[in-house]
Amino acid sequence: xxxxxxxxxxxxxxxxxxxxxxxxxxxxxxxxxxxxxxxxxxxxxxxxxxxxxxxxxxxxxxxxxxxxxxxxxxxxxxxxxxxxxxxxxxxxxxxxxxxxxxxxxxxxxxxxxxxxxxxxxxxxxxxxxxxxxxxxxxxxxxxxxxxxxxxxxxxxxxxxxxxxxxxxxxxxxxxxxxxxxxxxxxxxxxxxxxxxxxxxxxxxxxxxxxxxxxxxxxxxxxxxxxxxxxxxxxxxxxxxxxxxxxxxxxxxxxxxxxxxxxxxxxxxxxxxxxxxxxxxxxxxxxxxxxxxxxxxxxxxxxxxxxxxxxxxx
Numbered sequence: 001x002x003x004x005x006x007x008x009x010x011x012x013x014x015x016x017x018x019x020x021x022x023x024x025x026x027x028x029x030x031x032x033x034x035x036x037x038x039x040x041x042x043x044x045x046x047x048x049x050x051x052x053x054x055x056x057x058x059x060x061x062x063x064x065x066x067x068x069x070x071x072x073x074x075x076x077x078x079x080x081x082x083x084x085x086x087x088x089x090x091x092x093x094x095x096x097x098x099x100x101x102x103x104x105x106x107x108x109x110x111x112x113x114x115x116x117x118x119x120x121x122x123x124x125x126x127x128x129x130x131x132x133x134x135x136x137x138x139x140x141x142x143x144x145x146x147x148x149x150x151x152x153x154x155x156x157x158x159x160x161x162x163x164x165x166x167x168x169x170x171x172x173x174x175x176x177x178x179x180x181x182x183x184x185x186x187x188x189x190x191x192x193x194x195x196x197x198x199x200x201x202x203x204x205x206x207x208x209x210x211x212x213x214x215x216x217x218x219x220x221x222x223x224x225x226x227x228x229x230x231x232x233x234x235x236x237x238x239x240x241x242x243x244x245x246x247x248x249x250x251x252x253x254x255x256x257x258x259x260x261x262x263x264x265x266x267x268x269x270x271x272x273x274x275x276x277x278x279x280x281x282x283x284x285x286x287x288x289x290x291x292x293x294x295x296x297x298x299x300x301x302x303x304x305x306x307x308x309x310x311x312x313x
């Protein structure tokens with residue numbers, strides 16, 4: 001079987017697939033049109049987020065048996081069309097779930113303890129202790145929306161704290177030793193911290209908006225290490241200004257390009273993002289929650305293992 005690699009990944013991926021008997025070709029620079037012209041020659045291809053895999057692209061992949069994505073989600077692929085064509089879709093959320101769980105916890109603790117602000121001030125010769133008095137996580141209720149690989153990883157990291165962990169998920173009976181499943185209404189009633197762990201779908205797009213935010217009984221902290229599309233930034237900024245959201249930690253942004261790797265041009269910064277940049281109670285990172293040295297290896301291994309298990313003779 002022939003596999004076309006459209007994004008560079010850890011060398012382990014190609015090494016493992018070659019050892020399993022697959023033929024591996026690499027093309028990291030050709031245009032989408034150029035790839036479309038030759039994709040019919042391949043049984044599978046592997047991508048991260050280089051470009052969208054739409055119906056037009058897939059209609060030309062007449063020999064295609066599988067698509068492997070070296071990442072957690074499949075939102076840059078027309079999954080419904082692919083499934084109708086009998087194409088197997090392979091993702092690797094197991095590969096970076098630990099990294100996301102650790103990053104989410106790190107952002108939350110940093111936000112609570114004003115570490116970014118304090119670090120910048122000390123480096124500027126300012127020794128402001130009272131202004132940087134933090135708050136403790138113990139005794140808080142942390143609510144998770146989405147309880148798949150990433151949500152479960154974060155909940156596991158919270159086991160060392162004296163916190164109550166709740167989750168809401170479309171799947172029934174996802175409660176475990178680390179988290180109790182409940183309703184969105186109950187989360188809005190009890191949460192001190194809200195952490196987003198949902199995939200990108202029509203249902204999750206901009207569901208963190210003014211109406212949803214104002215449904216919370218308490219002023220709360222927001223963490224998003226899932227997808228930027230989940231949060232309507234203008235409404236987040238309004239809530240930060242009013243104090244309804246006490247602070248936000250965002251690894252993902254509404255303004256990211258479709259590649260999920262490069263931010264928009266700084267020559268056209270939206271007003272809402274300008275506010276986030278300058279707010280002391282906002283912590284930002286460039287979509288790297290799942291982007292560790294270890295996850296780089298684990299993602300490649302997960303994809304290679306899944307392909308080999310399904311298609312190796």
